[in-house]
Amino acid sequence: MLELRKDIFADERDDNLKEIGKGTQRQDMLGHVTGTSTYFDDHKLQGMLHLKVVRSTHSHARLRRIDTSEAERSPGVRRVIRGADVPRNLNTLLSLINFGKDDEPSLAVDKVRYKGEPIVAVVADSPREAYEALATIRVDYEPLPAVFDVEEALKPGAPVVNETYPKNTFTYHDVYDHQKLRFGDAERGLAEADHVLEQRYQMSPIEHAPTETNGSIAAPDTNGRYVVYTSTQALFFSLDTCAKILDVPSNTFHFIGGTVGGGFGGKVDTITEPLAILGAMLTGRPVRYQLGREEEMQYGPPRGAERIYIRDGVMRDGRIVARKIRAYFDSGAYTRLSSYAVVKCAAHLPGPYTIPNVHGDIYCVFTNRTPATAMRGFGVTAVDFALECQMDKLAHLVGIDPMEFRIINAYRDGDMKAHRREAKNTALIECVQVAAEKAKWPLREEFKRMSSRKDGGGSRAVVPPTPREAAAPRTAASQQRTSYDRPSPAPVQETPRTVPPPPPPSPPQAPAHGATRFSSVFGTRRR
Amino acid sequence: MTTAVPISLEVNRERIEAHVLPRVNLADFLREHLKLTGTHVGCEHGVCGACTVRVNGEIVRSCLMLAVQTHGASVETIEGLSDSGEIADLQAAFRDRNALQCGYCTPGMLMAAKALLDRNPSPTRAEVVEAISGNICRCTGYEPIINAVLAAATSGRARA
Amino acid sequence: MKATAFAYARATSVANALDLLAAHGGEAKVLSGGQSLMPAMNLRLISPELIVDIGELSELRGIAVKDDVLTIGALTRHVDLLRSPEIAAHAPLLAEAIAHVAHPAIRNRGTIGGSLAHADPASELPACMLALGATIVVRGSSGERRIAAEEFFTGIYETALSSQELLVAVELPAAQKHSAHFFHEFARRHGDYAIVGLAAQAKVSNGIFADLRLGFFAVGDKPLLAKAAVRLIDVAVNPAVLAEAAQALDDELDPQEDQQASPAMRRHLAKVLLARGVAALLQRPDLNPGATA
Numbered sequence: 009m010l011e012l013r014k015d016i017f018a019d020e021r022d023d024n025l026k027e028i029g030k031g032t033q034r035q036d037m038l039g040h041v042t043g044t045s046t047y048f049d050d051h052k053l054q055g056m057l058h059l060k061v062v063r064s065t066h067s068h069a070r071l072r073r074i075d076t077s078e079a080e081r082s083p084g085v086r087r088v089i090r091g092a093d094v095p096r097n098l099n100t101l102l103s104l105i106n107f108g109k110d111d112e113p114s115l116a117v118d119k120v121r122y123k124g125e126p127i128v129a130v131v132a133d134s135p136r137e138a139y140e141a142l143a144t145i146r147v148d149y150e151p152l153p154a155v156f157d158v159e160e161a162l163k164p165g166a167p168v169v170n171e172t173y174p175k176n177t178f179t180y181h182d183v184y185d186h187q188k189l190r191f192g193d194a195e196r197g198l199a200e201a202d203h204v205l206e207q208r209y210q211m212s213p214i215e216h217a218p219t220e221t222n223g224s225i226a227a228p229d230t231n232g233r234y235v236v237y238t239s240t241q242a243l244f245f246s247l248d249t250c251a252k253i254l255d256v257p258s259n260t261f262h263f264i265g266g267t268v269g270g271g272f273g274g275k276v277d278t279i280t281e282p283l284a285i286l287g288a289m290l291t292g293r294p295v296r297y298q299l300g301r302e303e304e305m306q307y308g309p310p311r312g313a314e315r316i317y318i319r320d321g322v323m324r325d326g327r328i329v330a331r332k333i334r335a336y337f338d339s340g341a342y343t344r345l346s347s348y349a350v351v352k353c354a355a356h357l358p359g360p361y362t363i364p365n366v367h368g369d370i371y372c373v374f375t376n377r378t379p380a381t382a383m384r385g386f387g388v389t390a391v392d393f394a395l396e397c398q399m400d401k402l403a404h405l406v407g408i409d410p411m412e413f414r415i416i417n418a419y420r421d422g423d424m425k426a427h428r429r430e431a432k433n434t435a436l437i438e439c440v441q442v443a444a445e446k447a448k449w450p451l452r453e454e455f456k457r458m459s460s461r462k463d464g465g466g467s468r469a470v471v472p473p474t475p476r477e478a479a480a481p482r483t484a485a486s487q488q489r490t491s492y493d494r495p496s497p498a499p500v501q502e503t504p505r506t507v508p509p510p511p512p513p514s515p516p517q518a519p520a521h522g523a524t525r526f527s528s529v530f531g532t533r534r535r
Numbered sequence: 536m537t538t539a540v541p542i543s544l545e546v547n548r549e550r551i552e553a554h555v556l557p558r559v560n561l562a563d564f565l566r567e568h569l570k571l572t573g574t575h576v577g578c579e580h581g582v583c584g585a586c587t588v589r590v591n592g593e594i595v596r597s598c599l600m601l602a603v604q605t606h607g608a609s610v611e612t613i614e615g616l617s618d619s620g621e622i623a624d625l626q627a628a629f630r631d632r633n634a635l636q637c638g639y640c641t642p643g644m645l646m647a648a649k650a651l652l653d654r655n656p657s658p659t660r661a662e663v664v665e666a667i668s669g670n671i672c673r674c675t676g677y678e679p680i681i682n683a684v685l686a687a688a689t690s691g692r693a694r695a
Numbered sequence: 696m697k698a699t700a701f702a703y704a705r706a707t708s709v710a711n712a713l714d715l716l717a718a719h720g721g722e723a724k725v726l727s728g729g730q731s732l733m734p735a736m737n738l739r740l741i742s743p744e745l746i747v748d749i750g751e752l753s754e755l756r757g758i759a760v761k762d763d764v765l766t767i768g769a770l771t772r773h774v775d776l777l778r779s780p781e782i783a784a785h786a787p788l789l790a791e792a793i794a795h796v797a798h799p800a801i802r803n804r805g806t807i808g809g810s811l812a813h814a815d816p817a818s819e820l821p822a823c824m825l826a827l828g829a830t831i832v833v834r835g836s837s838g839e840r841r842i843a844a845e846e847f848f849t850g851i852y853e854t855a856l857s858s859q860e861l862l863v864a865v866e867l868p869a870a871q872k873h874s875a876h877f878f879h880e881f882a883r884r885h886g887d888y889a890i891v892g893l894a895a896q897a898k899v900s901n902g903i904f905a906d907l908r909l910g911f912f913a914v915g916d917k918p919l920l921a922k923a924a925v926r927l928i929d930v931a932v933n934p935a936v937l938a939e940a941a942q943a944l945d946d947e948l949d950p951q952e953d954q955q956a957s958p959a960m961r962r963h964l965a966k967v968l969l970a971r972g973v974a975a976l977l978q979r980p981d982l983n984p985g986a987t988a
Contacts, residue, residue: 032632041626041637043573043613047639050572135697136558207606219577219639219673269575269639270673300696301578302738537702557703557746560733579696580734581801593774593803599733600804601726603703650799668886669798687841 014127036267045267047220047236053227053294055087059287060138060182060297062145064120065305067376068154069126069240071118071147078144084137085505086291089129091117094286095255100343101277103250109179111172112342114282114381116255120149121169121341122308131295142329147497154376158315158336161375169341169374178339178347178372187354189333189368192472194321197365201321203405208317209394213310213338216383220269222308223298226285234288235262238281241271245275246278253282254289261285277344312339312380316329316394321365323468326408328415330365331358335391337361337372340379345386350386351375358426359395360436361417362464364472366426410446412455422439422465430469434460543596543605546571547615555602561595562586564602565612573613573642577671584670588612593597594650613642622649624687624694634683636674643670648684660685698736702745706752709834709861715747716859717836723747724865725861727770727809730801734875736948737810742886755808755863760785769808777802785869786827788876788896797876798886807861810846814854814917817888819880820847822910822918826876826896827867837861848917864869873898877972881964883955889913890955893968904928909972914950914961922947927973937973937982 014021039045076088091097091113098110116127128145132138153167160166161176163535168174177185198204224238240246243263251258264370268275280297285294299308314337335353338347350372355367380386420435425431437460446450539554546569555564560579565571565588565664577583579598583670586597589611616622625648637643644667651658651666658666663676663684699761716723723742726732727750735741743969749755755770758781765785769775777793796802796810796819810820812829824831831847833840833856840860847855856862870876880892891913895973898906907928909921919922923943950961974983 034633036638037635038642040635041629041645043618043640043642044573044617047575049576050566051585052567052570052572136700139697140699217673218635218637219583219671220575221577270637272673301580301621302696377655536699541701556700558698558700560737563697579737581730582734584798584800587800595731595802596800598737601703601729601748602748603705604729604748606705625984632754647799665885666799668884669800672715673768681762 068152069149073148074429075146079141082141084133091115114295158373187370192365194365194367206319216272216274221304226288227294309381311383332367342379347389376505419462456509556581560601562597570581628683630682696912728805730805773802817913822894822912825920826894826910832864891964
């Protein structure tokens with residue numbers, strides 16, 4: 009047996025590996041507080057050239073003519089780069105994992121699809137000379153009708169944003185134009201619910217606004233390789249994307265980075281590296297391409313806007329019996345990562361709750377807006393916002409405390425989730441209990457005693473019959489819908505349920521601390 | 536084309552002679568000509584504070600000054616303040632309180648904090664907030680930075 | 696973004712600066728503090744061919760008091776005003792206003808001359824000049840002009856200055872006995888440009904305004920010296936009188952719509968500031984009920 013000598017460096021090593029609860033120090037702290045950490049732009053290479061791009065002034069237009077002749081003669085200009093110079097000028101980021109069709113050019117050739125799309129790149133001795141050359145470039149646009157709204161984009165006859173996806177939706181597995189989630193019979197569940205609430209939630213696109221803007225510096229290295237200093241959050245991902253776009257083996261590149269002046273998801277799209285490297289390839293010199301502040305704010309990719317419709321059926325005792333969600337991701341003009349965001353969204357439905365009937369349709373939609381990208385849990389954060397607002401509204405609707413409402417509907421170990429997986433290691437109930445305690449929010453005793461480990465499984469573990477797109481059953485005429493201001497309906501005999509309801513927790517009493525009740529529930533309807 | 540202007544100035548107590556085009560701003564002069572890259576550029580129009588340096592003892596936005604305006608002046612950057620040891624308390628406090636994540640705003644923050652503590656060695660929390668209100672941080676939410684400045688003020692007073 | 700190329704001249708005297716401006720007219724811009732000029736140039740909103748740097752002209756710097764007149768040189772920096780004992784004693788309104796101008800690094804460079812010549816309608820100093828009854832002293836090749844503050848600001852970024860003149864100083868009457876001042880602005884964050892603001896200077900005697908000058912800013916294309924103030928002078932101010940003055944103010948205002956506020960919101964905020972200002976100046980909290988400090 010090989011014995012390792014532990015006495016060497018013994019004082020530097022603590023083999024018990026107990027780190028939790030101890031303060032620990034970042035290895036880059038010293039560099040950051042002394043101003044010596046190197047961000048990509050801190051590499052000042054001799055003979056470095058500067059790259060700037062001409063950006064489309066139209067949201068949607070054909071490019072009739074591009075005249076760069078004056079720019080080519082402009083003082084200080086070393087190279088003007090066009091789409092035809094890019095070895096593989098059509099790419100999509102997730103093609104690296106075989107997901108999606110190449111849809112986005114590095115430099116637009118015949119069409120621009122969003123305001124700010126790069127058309128021509130100029131490489132010059134100084135940024136000023138690059139700007140001055142840019143100003144001489146003439147682009148003749150033929151404006152096309154544009155579409156900026158996700159639902160408008162899906163209507164027949166809407167302008168086609170990207171010919172790769174002629175229906176303005178991303179296509180999954182070459183066939184499906186959206187992500188679907190089907191579990192049980194949501195239409196029936198809605199028809200049989202005591203109340204139905206439908207709400208629409210709309211997010212704005214959100215700009216990361218990192219203090220350091222996106223950028224990279226590429227330089228010829230020895231042995232025909234290139235070294236690339238970059239602000240990317242994803243070194244290998246960016247390296248492989250560049251290898252694909254520039255059609256060279258990936259070992260051509262040496263990417264150096266990892267010191268990022270704020271990313272938050274906005275520095276994964278690899279928007280500057282391919283052109284910087286191409287510039288270095290075409291000039292034999294180091295080339296720097298960094299977005300200015302205005303470029304970053306306006307043309308740097310944001311977290312995509314989302315529109316989410318949630319229609320829930322809830323019983324007066326607080327159980328959500330059906331949840332139907334229709335959501336639209338605004339991917340902007342190109343896919344980038346939105347196709348994946350939509351999958352995440354679908355995977356996240358219906359939230360951490362056991363709901364016997366769930367129906368989800370999630371679309372990745374193309375519009376003539378700035379392409380969207382990742383940001384802090386994209387695909388999940390917005391739909392969570394919508395779901396939790398909806399939970400509060402439902403609780404208000406049935407007159408139950410919102411914390412207790414969540415405990416009623418929380419998934420428990422052993423339940424069947426809408427994705428046909430067993431719920432394991434669930435903990436929403438405990439989280440709500442702890443949050444309530446810390447916020448001094450009163451919970452009734454029975455809710456304090458509930459647990460993720462109890463009352464799950466059994467009939468809740470069954471996959472309910474899930475019809476294939478059957479016609480929706482007609483709803484009872486007197487059923488309350490979206491009832492913030494409706495009078496109470498006359499009592500009606502309910503049709504017998506075909507799916508045995510999950511064992512409900514004991515019906516809650518009126519909350520003692522005064523949560524508002526406004527509907528006719530609590531005892532007036534016979535089941 | 537305009538001609539280069541000769542300037543003579545002190546940067547971190549070193550005499551510098553240079554010829555610069557008028558349009559070169561101080562931030563670019565420090566970063567490109569002098570390779571002092573600790574001063575960071577975030578917006579180029581005076582809003583974010585990442586480019587803060589000291590000129591003749593007072594903090595300024597180096598992106599809003601022309602290099603030619605510093606002829607005859609004394610300029611100090613984060614490198615100078617760090618090497619001299621005058622912000623050691625602040626640097627230690629930033630380290631101990633995790634007053635940074637990406638680190639990009641940090642040199643500017645340290646400059647602004649030092650300017651405050653030079654004038655006001657016992658600032659209130661509100662005074663710290665005011666002093667750093669011109670420095671944008673996208674990562675931390677500011678609380679650890681404020682705590683670090685107050686901690687540095689305390690340790691500075693303890694030593695005095 | 697970087698500024699376009701330009702020629703640069705460091706003025707050696709006011710006369711030299713004026714010669715340069717006369718030679719280059721509209722193609723030259725004066726650089727004093729640079730805190731408004733440089734952002735505009737870096738964003739390429741303006742591209743002058745020549746920059747005339749007056750930063751070395753020490754004759755334009757300084758604060759002096761003589762015969763009840765406070766003279767402030769154009770090159771006096773905001774931070775100098777903030778720290779000046781003369782300003783604290785004779786024009787405390789200015790000291791209070793300056794604390795709202797941007798942030799420390801900007802105040803270390805920005806100058807009063809630059810701020811007034813730039814004439815941003817949302818900025819604090821032009822309104823202070825109206826409230827203080829200032830005279831703007833301007834010099835050109837044909838000599839010196841003295842322009843009352845009310846006539847100096849003519850529109851958005853527009854003043855009575857010609858492109859060949861230099862603002863050299865401002866003169867204010869030193870604050871007299873029974874003087875009171877009030878300053879407040881509404882802004883989303885401290886240091887932002889105001890949504891609406893008020894700089895007010897008054898003479899109060901036995902609870903009555905002997906004089907009242909209300910300088911509103913961010914209410915239109917230039918600062919407004921409200922004529923409505925006359926309704927509050929030499930009268931016992933009660934809620935009815937104040938309401939009438941508020942109505943008169945509303946009639947005078949023509950606020951702009953922008954990303955920060957609608958005209959209606961600006962009208963409302965101006966009236967709120969009127970009530971707060973009057974209540975503070977007269978030390979009559981009853982005139983502004985239900986308000987927090």
